[in-house]
Amino acid sequence: MKVTLAVSGPGEDTDGASSDLRRWLRRHPELRDRITREPAAEPAPGSMGAAGELVSLLLAPGGLTAALAAAVVAWLQNRRGNQTVTITLPDGTQVTVSSERVRDLSAEGSGELAERVAQAIQRRPDATDDRTDRDAASGTPAEPDRT
Numbered sequence: 229m230k231v232t233l234a235v236s237g238p239g240e241d242t243d244g245a246s247s248d249l250r251r252w253l254r255r256h257p258e259l260r261d262r263i264t265r266e267p268a269a270e271p272a273p274g275s276m277g278a279a280g281e282l283v284s285l286l287l288a289p290g291g292l293t294a295a296l297a298a299a300v301v302a303w304l305q306n307r308r309g310n311q312t313v314t315i316t317l318p319d320g321t322q323v324t325v326s327s328e329r330v331r332d333l334s335a336e337g338s339g340e341l342a343e344r345v346a347q348a349i350q351r352r353p354d355a356t357d358d359r360t361d362r363d364a365a366s367g368t369p370a371e372p373d374r375t
Contacts, residue, residue, distance in 0.1 A: 230318055231349065232266070233283040233300070237311035237327075245311060250283045252303045258295050262286045287349075297345035301338050304330050315349060323348040 235245040254260050266282040287293055300313050304327040315323040325345055333341060 229287050231285050231287055231296070232316045233285070234314045234316070235311060236314065237309055245307075246283055249300075249303055249313065253283065253285070253296070253299050256295055256299050258292060259285065259299065262292070293349045294342065294346045297349065298339075298342040300325055300345065301330060301333075301342045305333065305338065315345075317349065317351075321351070 233246075233249065235249055237245065250263060250265060253263055262285045264284045264286075266284050285292075285296060287296065296315075300315070304311060304313060304325060307327050310326065310328050312324055312326045315325075317323070323345060325341075330338070330341060
């Protein structure tokens, strides 16, 4: 399964943040060989502009989604300012994690959040409320974004 990660934030250098996330993910041996860099798609007519560089990963079921989720949560906890990582699944479903609510989580809270993100990526039936798209940082269900 190919997933794409995009970083956004107010006044953020999204290309720089995406490159930093890619380097962070490459530190994890199980993810290292599965990461690629992609240019963002051209913006739709009338939009403000394209997102920055995208990070893509080819994931197999199981442990790799858990490793990705844990790495994204840890990366956000170590960033300054408010940032969001949006993970887009092959069917267009998006899982969003925001640094606003993760920075001060305990180790236990970080683990629980990573587990919820991994469940959302895998779209397992035991994911909270059986929804595949949610604001994972707060656990608040979000409406599916199928643009």
